Amino acid sequence: MQGRKALIRRAGEKARAASNIMKGMAVATDPGRNLCLWLKKRQNPLFVSVEIETTSICNRKCLYCPNSVAERPAGNIPDELFTKIIDELAEMNYSGRLSPHLYGEPLVDKRIVRFIAYARERLPGAFIKLFTNGDLLTFELLNELDAAGVDVFRVSQHDKQADSRLIDILQRYTGIAGKHKVEYMKYFDNDENLMNRGGLIAVRHDVNMKFCTYVSGITIDFEGNMLLCCQDYLAKHKLGNLKDENIMDVWNKDSYKSLRDRIESGMWLTALCRVCNGRESGNGGNNSSAGQ
Numbered sequence: 196m197q198g199r200k201a202l203i204r205r206a207g208e209k210a211r212a213a214s215n216i217m218k219g220m221a222v223a224t225d226p227g228r229n230l231c232l233w234l235k236k237r238q239n240p241l242f243v244s245v246e247i248e249t250t251s252i253c254n255r256k257c258l259y260c261p262n263s264v265a266e267r268p269a270g271n272i273p274d275e276l277f278t279k280i281i282d283e284l285a286e287m288n289y290s291g292r293l294s295p296h297l298y299g300e301p302l303v304d305k306r307i308v309r310f311i312a313y314a315r316e317r318l319p320g321a322f323i324k325l326f327t328n329g330d331l332l333t334f335e336l337l338n339e340l341d342a343a344g345v346d347v348f349r350v351s352q353h354d355k356q357a358d359s360r361l362i363d364i365l366q367r368y369t370g371i372a373g374k375h376k377v378e379y380m381k382y383f384d385n386d387e388n389l390m391n392r393g394g395l396i397a398v399r400h401d402v403n404m405k406f407c408t409y410v411s412g413i414t415i416d417f418e419g420n421m422l423l424c425c426q427d428y429l430a431k432h433k434l435g436n437l438k439d440e441n442i443m444d445v446w447n448k449d450s451y452k453s454l455r456d457r458i459e460s461g462m463w464l465t466a467l468c469r470v471c472n473g474r475e476s477g478n479g480g481n482n483s484s485a486g487q
């Protein structure tokens with residue numbers, strides 16, 4: 196059953212990726228899919244996405260990213276902690292989305308190919324989606340990551356002009372691997388999709404959302420903290436730490452369950468939620484963290 200669900204999810208992701216590839220436009224939020232995710236979440240208490248920050252370091256400081264306005268510690272997840280997390284996910288046959296990022300650029304981490312390969316081996320049913328700004332991407336690295344097990348690359352453009360070097364690489368790669376392998380997202384003039392990152396970033400649009408499904412995924416920073424959601428740049432809401440706790444023990448804490456239920460019902464209990472505009476999209480199954 197888990198395998199069938201994973202196949203359906205992967206087919207959906209791939210269809211969306213194919214339609215968005217290289218359009219040079221933003222990938223639109225899909226309200227129908229968000230509603231499905233929310234309904235699914237109501238029936239199935241397991242999380243639908245996992246983001247693991249392997250490094251907190253990014254080579255950029257985009258204006259619409261908290262990396263440009265606030266400091267947080269620089270560091271990499273210890274090897275053994277990454278392995279522990281993947282092993283725990285393997286024990287539960289996790290088959291949702293897995294993405295190795297939060298507010299760092301995954302390709303800064305030289306272990307990334309090895310990490311992807313390990314995750315692929317242990318989580319054959321997971322949908323591995325790698326978000327990157329593409330600055331460090333080469334044709335060779337793209338193919339290495341593909342061979343290691345990435346299902347889809349989400350490559351974001353953060354400059355006004357597209358990087359012709361990067362576009363060439365992506366076109367060569369998709370010519371071989373297929374257009375479904377890359378989603379290209381232009382952030383630079385994409386104000387409508389920008390989030391305020393828990394109030395740290397000024398954005399033009401406001402919100403009036405009835406519920407938020409971001410809590411249907413789990414977010415793990417490079418220090419092993421399980422956070423409320425990917426908007427928690429400053430790690431204000433730590434639900435547990437995976438250095439000495441297990442994912443399911445944290446996920447099943449009464450206090451965490453109650454918080455999730457209330458947030459999903461539109462009760463903005465935390466200071467972070469009250470100023471957040473991320474809840475607008477209700478996009479918990481496919482949220483990108485740092486606008487990667």
Ligand code: SF4
Nearest residue numbers: 253255256257260485
């Ligand atoms: S938006 Fe992405 S590329 Fe830009 S600073 Fe943030 S993490 Fe780095």
Ligand code: SF4
Nearest residue numbers: 407424468471473474
């Ligand atoms: S409302 Fe914002 S801060 Fe609160 S859980 Fe949703 S996305 Fe996170």
